[in-house]
Amino acid sequence: MTKQLRTARHRALITALAAARHDAGMTQRELAAVLRRAHSFVGKIESGERQLNVLEFCEYADALGASAPDLLRKILDRG
Numbered sequence: 001m002t003k004q005l006r007t008a009r010h011r012a013l014i015t016a017l018a019a020a021r022h023d024a025g026m027t028q029r030e031l032a033a034v035l036r037r038a039h040s041f042v043g044k045i046e047s048g049e050r051q052l053n054v055l056e057f058c059e060y061a062d063a064l065g066a067s068a069p070d071l072l073r074k075i076l077d078r079g
Contacts, residue, residue, distance in 0.1 A: 006048060012078035018046050020066045034063040 021031055021042075028046065032039040044050035045060075052060060061068035 008078075009075060010048065010051070012075045013052075014046055014048055015078065016071050016074045017060065017064075020061070020064045020071060021046075024064045024066070026064065031060075031063060035059065 021028070024031075026034075028042040029039045032042045035041065041050070045052060057071075058068045061071050
């Protein structure tokens with residue numbers, strides 16, 4: 001298995017998550033507060049420094065009021 005950082009799918013993930021956050025009208029700090037994480041957690045995800053595991057992805061989507069399956073579909077369609 002190859003490294004997943006900075007691949008087309010990883011960039012699609014970053015784009016989809018940032019767009020969902022913007023659509024939710026949230027800042028990175030606001031999202032981090034909902035997730036009960038340091039604001040750097042969101043920043044590292046959106047900058048591509050950190051990946052999410054599947055459970056974190058679902059938690060992230062829930063915090064945004066987004067559908068995890070819909071977000072995943074966007075990622076797969078773009079990547």
